[in-house]
Amino acid sequence: MTDKLIIFDTSLRDGEQSPGASMTREEKVRIARQLERMRVDVIEAGFPAASNGDFESVKAVADAIKDSTVCGLARALENDIKRAGEALKGANSSRIHTFIATSPIHMEKKLRMTPDQVVEQAVKAVKWARQYTDNVEFSPEDAGRSDVDFLCRVLDAVIKAGATTLNIPDTVGYNLPHQFGALIRQLRERIPNSDKVIFSVHCHNDLGLAVANSLSAVLNGARQVECTVNGLGERAGNASLEEVVMAVKTRRDIFSCDTRIDTTQIVPSSKLVSTITGYPVQPNKAVVGANAFAHESGIHQDGVLKHRETYEIMRAEDVGWSANKLSLGKLSGRNAFRSRLQELDIVLENEDALNAAFTRFKELADRKREIFDEDLQALVSEVEVAMVSEHYRLLSMRAHSETGILPKASVRLNVGGKEREAEMQGGGPVDATFKAIEQIVHSGTELQLYSVNNITSGTDAQGEVTVRLSKGGRIVNGQGADTDIVVASAKAYLNALNKLHAGAERAHPQV
Numbered sequence: 298m299t300d301k302l303i304i305f306d307t308s309l310r311d312g313e314q315s316p317g318a319s320m321t322r323e324e325k326v327r328i329a330r331q332l333e334r335m336r337v338d339v340i341e342a343g344f345p346a347a348s349n350g351d352f353e354s355v356k357a358v359a360d361a362i363k364d365s366t367v368c369g370l371a372r373a374l375e376n377d378i379k380r381a382g383e384a385l386k387g388a389n390s391s392r393i394h395t396f397i398a399t400s401p402i403h404m405e406k407k408l409r410m411t412p413d414q415v416v417e418q419a420v421k422a423v424k425w426a427r428q429y430t431d432n433v434e435f436s437p438e439d440a441g442r443s444d445v446d447f448l449c450r451v452l453d454a455v456i457k458a459g460a461t462t463l464n465i466p467d468t469v470g471y472n473l474p475h476q477f478g479a480l481i482r483q484l485r486e487r488i489p490n491s492d493k494v495i496f497s498v499h500c501h502n503d504l505g506l507a508v509a510n511s512l513s514a515v516l517n518g519a520r521q522v523e524c525t526v527n528g529l530g531e532r533a534g535n536a537s538l539e540e541v542v543m544a545v546k547t548r549r550d551i552f553s554c555d556t557r558i559d560t561t562q563i564v565p566s567s568k569l570v571s572t573i574t575g576y577p578v579q580p581n582k583a584v585v586g587a588n589a590f591a592h593e594s595g596i597h598q599d600g601v602l603k604h605r606e607t608y609e610i611m612r613a614e615d616v617g618w619s620a621n622k623l624s625l626g627k628l629s630g631r632n633a634f635r636s637r638l639q640e641l642d643i644v645l646e647n648e649d650a651l652n653a654a655f656t657r658f659k660e661l662a663d664r665k666r667e668i669f670d671e672d673l674q675a676l677v678s679e680v681e682v683a684m685v686s687e688h689y690r691l692l693s694m695r696a697h698s699e700t701g702i703l704p705k706a707s708v709r710l711n712v713g714g715k716e717r718e719a720e721m722q723g724g725g726p727v728d729a730t731f732k733a734i735e736q737i738v739h740s741g742t743e744l745q746l747y748s749v750n751n752i753t754s755g756t757d758a759q760g761e762v763t764v765r766l767s768k769g770g771r772i773v774n775g776q777g778a779d780t781d782i783v784v785a786s787a788k789a790y791l792n793a794l795n796k797l798h799a800g801a802e803r804a805h806p807q808v
């Protein structure tokens with residue numbers, strides 16, 4: 298008999314705490330649908346008390362998702378818990394996740410509360426949460442640096458108050474695997490009625506040990522792992538979902554539990570999260586990196602051809618790597634387009650959005666012979682962006698590069714309803730384009746990152762550009778895709794400027 302290991306995905310909450318990774322409501326719903334399709338057990342959709350936008354996003358996910366439990370985060374405060382309860386009202390299955398810090402440094406310096414006050418607040422929080430759902434998770438934040446006796450006291454009290462999952466976070470990624478595993482074992486052994494609740498872990502990757510610590514906890518009885526797609530998350534990120542799931546599946550000889558994840562959805566999920574957040578996946582990333590199944594040396598290639606398992610412990614197709622799937626072509630009609638979107642679980646908000654997407658598809662098909670699923674994903678992201686009111690919109694542009702001549706670019710923008718035009722020279726056509734945009738908008742932003750990835754292969758592939766801009770402490774990522782990478786760059790730059798312009802402020806749960 299193998300136990301069930303619950304996969305709790307927090308890409309939409311902790312993942313969103315990565316600089317610039319904030320997602321719109323529509324983007325969150327798209328990712329949540331993909332997580333549901335991957336058979337994630339619990340989706341942490343956000344922190345409803347952070348802002349009205351966050352509340353609406355959690356509500357939209359709760360309303361859309363049927364097969365996974367939808368969870369909202371709340372500090373141990375009555376209003377936070379009320380907001381989470383209200384946002385989750387429409388969910389088929391809901392969970393409130395409430396937390397308060399328990400380490401000496403957090404209690405004294407951040408909360409300015411005594412240990413007794415922390416226990417009292419934790420108990421109140423769990424009782425408030427139980428008024429909305431009987432599925433309540435409690436986390437002693439910074440458990441990895443908390444005193445074990447105190448942890449036992451808090452956790453015993455919250456079980457009595459009605460918590461059903463106890464999540465042990467290594468908030469600052471400080472623990473080593475043997476130590477973290479031993480902590481979970483001790484808590485399970487010392488806390489009365491620990492067998493009546495699920496022990497969960499939430500590990501950060503500051504020392505590159507998030508997955509190792511999570512797996513060590515599983516070996517010591519944890520039965521829920523909190524993780525994110527591509528390991529996205531605060532600072533160095535969280536434990537990566539794909540690595541945890543594949544480690545448990547590949548090493549069945551070691552683990553006495555398994556997940557219900559459909560592993561063939563891992564790569565599509567990774568691509569979607571990367572596209573939406575603008576966080577590229579490093580080529581040598583385990584499981585989902587472009588090179589994860591590439592064999593470079595002759596000896597390895599020879600071995601794999603003779604017998605695949607000589608150098609492969611997992612099969613690429615089991616995690617969803619397949620040759621790019623040809624989706625549609627120039628002659629595909631509206632119905633074929635609509636039904637392919639349905640098959641990909643892409644739901645556009647209304648008929649206008651579908652029309653806009655179809656027009657964009659036809660334009661793309663004129664320039665690109667074959668349209669792949671990845672192209673459709675990028676195209677829909679763009680249409681969704683364009684449907685929300687954009688302060689800055691690209692009307693047209695021209696870029697010129699020629700050997701021996703300084704490149705130049707001219708752009709025509711719609712800025713808040715007025716047309717503006719500028720031409721500038723630059724070190725290359727992209728540089729000239731950004732300078733021309735800046736000549737019009739004078740944004741005062743700093744360019745922190747510029748990266749280009751091809752969405753599919755071939756020289757007619759769409760280039761997907763990510764631009765990261767910062768201004769006054771705010772960081773945003775913008776994305777743009779086009780078969781012309783200079784145009785994609787302009788779109789990405791304007792997308793980032795629009796996000797800065799929208800400027801919705803949100804509270805951070807841990808500040």
Ligand code: KIV
Binds near residue numbers: 468
């Ligand atoms: O890292 C952390 O401690 C958290 C908690 C809110 C669980 O994200």
Ligand code: ZN
Binds near residue numbers: 311468499501531
């Ligand atoms: Zn965290």
